[in-house]
Amino acid sequence: MPRTVLIVDDSKLARMVASKTLAKIHPDWACVEAGDATQAMAALQAQDVDISLIDLNMPGDGGLVLAADLRRKRPNMPIAVVTANIQEEIVARVRELGATFVPKPLTEEALSAFLTGANLRLRKVAQ
Amino acid sequence: MMQISDIERDAVAEIANIAVGRAAASLRQIVGNEVLLSVPSVDILTHDEASRVVAKPGNRSLIAVCQNFDGPFSGRALLIFPEANSLQLVRAILGQELPLEDIVDLEDEALAETGNIILNSFVATMANVFKRGLTMSLPTVLRGDGGQLFAGAAGEKELVLFLYINFEISQKEIRGYLALLMDIPSLEMLRTLVQDYLDTVSPKGAA
Numbered sequence: 374m375p376r377t378v379l380i381v382d383d384s385k386l387a388r389m390v391a392s393k394t395l396a397k398i399h400p401d402w403a404c405v406e407a408g409d410a411t412q413a414m415a416a417l418q419a420q421d422v423d424i425s426l427i428d429l430n431m432p433g434d435g436g437l438v439l440a441a442d443l444r445r446k447r448p449n450m451p452i453a454v455v456t457a458n459i460q461e462e463i464v465a466r467v468r469e470l471g472a473t474f475v476p477k478p479l480t481e482e483a484l485s486a487f488l489t490g491a492n493l494r495l496r497k498v499a500q
Numbered sequence: 501m502m503q504i505s506d507i508e509r510d511a512v513a514e515i516a517n518i519a520v521g522r523a524a525a526s527l528r529q530i531v532g533n534e535v536l537l538s539v540p541s542v543d544i545l546t547h548d549e550a551s552r553v554v555a556k557p558g559n560r561s562l563i564a565v566c567q568n569f570d571g572p573f574s575g576r577a578l579l580i581f582p583e584a585n586s587l588q589l590v591r592a593i594l595g596q597e598l599p600l601e602d603i604v605d606l607e608d609e610a611l612a613e614t615g616n617i618i619l620n621s622f623v624a625t626m627a628n629v630f631k632r633g634l635t636m637s638l639p640t641v642l643r644g645d646g647g648q649l650f651a652g653a654a655g656e657k658e659l660v661l662f663l664y665i666n667f668e669i670s671q672k673e674i675r676g677y678l679a680l681l682m683d684i685p686s687l688e689m690l691r692t693l694v695q696d697y698l699d700t701v702s703p704k705g706a707a
Contacts, residue, residue, distance in 0.1 A: 384514035457521030462534040
C-alpha cells in the first residue's frame with residue numbers, strides 16, 4: 374500500500390534529491406517536506422506519516438534529537454538518518470535510536486533498501 | 501555586486517555539508533575522537549571581510565594547512581585553528597606518549613599530512629558531486645592572522661565565495677575551521693555546475 378514519507382532537511386536541494394529519488398522508487402507514495410525539527414513535528418501532527426528521512430546536521434535541533442523525539446512519539450515508525458558524516462559514533466547513536474543510517478549523497482539503491490525494510494516493518498506491525 | 505540565488509547558496513552549502521561530513525570522518529579516524537561540526541555558512545564576501553570572519557577576537561594567532569585546487573573551478577581550501585591548539589592536535593594525531601621535543605619537531609609535517617587527508621577528502625567529494633576533476637597542490641603550513649592566511653588567494657577588495665564550517669574534536673578541547681575561498685571567475689563556473697546538478701535533480705529543471 375502507498376506510504377507517506379516525511380523528508381526533513383534544512384537544504385531545499387537535499388529535499389529535492391530525496392523526493393525525486395523516492396518518486397523514482399515508489400511513484401505512488403506521498404512525501405511531506407520539512408525544513409527543520411519544528412516543522413517536522415508540526416507535519417507529524419497535521420497528517421499521517423509512515424516513514425521519516427531525517428538530515429543529521431541542521432540548525433536548531435539536529436537530526437539525532439529529532440529522531441529521538443519521533444521515536445518516543447512513534448515507537449514503530451521506520452526512521453532513517455541521512456548524512457555524509459560516517460563517523461562511528463554517529464552511526465552507533467543512529468542505531469541506538471532504532472533508526473537506519475543512510476549515507477549522503479543519497480542513492481536510489483540505498484534509499485530503496487531502507488524503504489523495502491521499512492515497508493516490511495510496517496506490514497508486520499499492522500498484523 | 502555578484503549575487504547568488506537562494507537555491508544556489510543552498511546547493512553549495514549542502515554539497516559542502518556532504519563534503520565536510522566525509523572530511524570529518526577522515527579526521528575522526530586520525531585523532532580517534534568524534535568530530536563535531538557546525539552547519540556550513542556560505543557567503544560572497546570581499547577578501548578582507550572573509551579574513552575578519554576568521555580573525556575573531558582571540559583568534560589573532562592562527563595556524564592553517566592550506567591547499568590550492570584547480571580545475572573547472574579553483575580556489576583555496578584551508579584547515580584553520582588557533583595556534584594554541586596546534587600542539588594538542590599534533591599530540592592527538594601522533595599519540596600522547598611522544599615526548600614534547602619530538603612533537604615540536606614533527607609539528608609541521610603532522611599538520612601538513614593531516615590537512616592533506618582532510619582537505620583532499622573535502623575537495624574530492626565536491627569534485628565527485630559535480631563529476632569534474634580537480635587537482636590539488638601540496639599542503640603548506642601557514643601561521644598568522646586571517647589576512648595573512650588568505651594572502652595570495654585574491655586581492656583584498658576582490659569578492660570571493662567564502663564557505664566556513666566550525667569543527668571541534670570531542671574530549672580534546674581542539675576547535676578549528678574548515679574554509680574554502682573561491683575566486684569570482686571560478687564562481688561563475690561553479691554556478692553553472694550547480695545549475696547542471698539542479699537540472700539533474702529537479703524534474704522540471706527549474707530551481
